[in-house]
Amino acid sequence: MREFETADVLANRARMVTAIPGFTALLVEGGTDATFIEGFVNTHVCKVIDGNGRPIVLGAMQRIRATRDRGILAVVDADFWHLDKACPRNPDILPTDTHDMETMLLRSVALERVLKDHAAATKVQALGREIRRALLDAALPLGHLRWLAEPTKWRLGLSFDNLDYQRFVNYRTLAVTVRDVVSEVLRRNPGCKKSFADLTVAVQNAMQGTHDPWQVCCGHDMTEVLALGMRRALGGSRNARTRASVEALLRRACDLALFRCTGLYAKIVVWELNNKPLQVLCS
Numbered sequence: 001m002r003e004f005e006t007a008d009v010l011a012n013r014a015r016m017v018t019a020i021p022g023f024t025a026l027l028v029e030g031g032t033d034a035t036f037i038e039g040f041v042n043t044h045v046c047k048v049i050d051g052n053g054r055p056i057v058l059g060a061m062q063r064i065r066a067t068r069d070r071g072i073l074a075v076v077d078a079d080f081w082h083l084d085k086a087c088p089r090n091p092d093i094l095p096t097d098t099h100d101m102e103t104m105l106l107r108s109v110a111l112e113r114v115l116k117d118h119a120a121a122t123k124v125q126a127l128g129r130e131i132r133r134a135l136l137d138a139a140l141p142l143g144h145l146r147w148l149a150e151p152t153k154w155r156l157g158l159s160f161d162n163l164d165y166q167r168f169v170n171y172r173t174l175a176v177t178v179r180d181v182v183s184e185v186l187r188r189n190p191g192c193k194k195s196f197a198d199l200t201v202a203v204q205n206a207m208q209g210t211h212d213p214w215q216v217c218c219g220h221d222m223t224e225v226l227a228l229g230m231r232r233a234l235g236g237s238r239n240a241r242t243r244a245s246v247e248a249l250l251r252r253a254c255d256l257a258l259f260r261c262t263g264l265y266a267k268i269v270v271w272e273l274n275n276k277p278l279q280v281l282c283s
Contacts, residue, residue, distance in 0.1 A: 005052040007059025014064065017047045018071035024278045027051045027060060027074040033101055036251045037075065040259050046280045054079075061093055071278050073271055075264065077101060080147050082215045094271065097263040099143075102219020102247055104262060106135065106226075110253035118249060120235035127174070127233060134174045138225045139217040141181040144206040145199065146218060154202075158189050165224045171232035174225055178203050223247050256282065 014025035024046040028034050034050040041048055051057035054076055061074050078095035081087045087095055098104050105111070111132060115124060124131055142160075149156040167187075168180035182199045186192055192199075223246045230236025230246065240246050259265050268280050 010060035011063040014072045025072045027057050094267045098214040100219040105250040110250045113253035114249045118237040118240040123235040135222045136213045138176045139221040141178045143216040
């Protein structure tokens with residue numbers, strides 16, 4: 001029963017795997033991550049384990065670190081670690097290159113592969129700007145607001161669940177305004193202690209910085225915008241009209257050759273070198 005998964009339970013599950021000589025345990029945040037990364041893993045000697053959430057995975061790795069168990073590593077979304085220069089020093093915790101796994105896929109050729117098969121080329125061109133840039137621009141205000149709401153900053157305790165993206169994304173151009181984004185987030189959080197004006201100005205000021213958009217933007221926000229575009233501006237197929245379907249297509253479009261071009265792949269290779277003779281990746 002996954003709802004009762006705890007860091008201690010997950011740590012023990014990983015230890016059971018590595019109790020088999022030569023076996024490695026790779027913890028990831030969720031089931032879709034597990035399905036994706038299994039395609040690049042030597043499953044004969046490495047078991048990928050769905051950790052049921054980032055906090056549980058990080059908690060398990062903390063316990064594993066304390067007991068000095070070998071052969072267990074975790075791949076987790078960086079979220080805002082790179083921006084905050086707060087990546088953990090634990091060499092067994094490997095963050096994604098960008099904000100999360102979805103932004104890694106969107107930054108890669110996987111996006112072009114999905115668009116080629118599931119969007120109307122003439123409509124993508126008619127958008128008037130490069131699609132990747134359009135997705136980043138649409139997700140930046142919300143990404144900055146998510147960052148400002150972090151416990152290390154304003155500790156706003158905002159919920160970003162169940163946002164209605166159609167309330168702030170122009171379905172013809174995929175453009176957004178900061179005011180519309182803040183308005184929708186406050187609609188979902190009527191008890192927020194910050195005013196509409198305060199949040200709007202704070203996001204606008206944050207966006208004046210030189211922060212790497214691939215570290216600011218949340219991949220789920222970008223895929224929500226892309227799915228909306230597939231339903232409207234981009235003339236997408238029926239197989240690419242929800243966030244879940246778009247993300248599934250992106251994962252399928254990423255093959256081993258593409259994964260080998262990522263920093264995450266390089267980090268896993270370094271981990272293998274430091275933990276010989278244990279293996280994680282396919283040859």
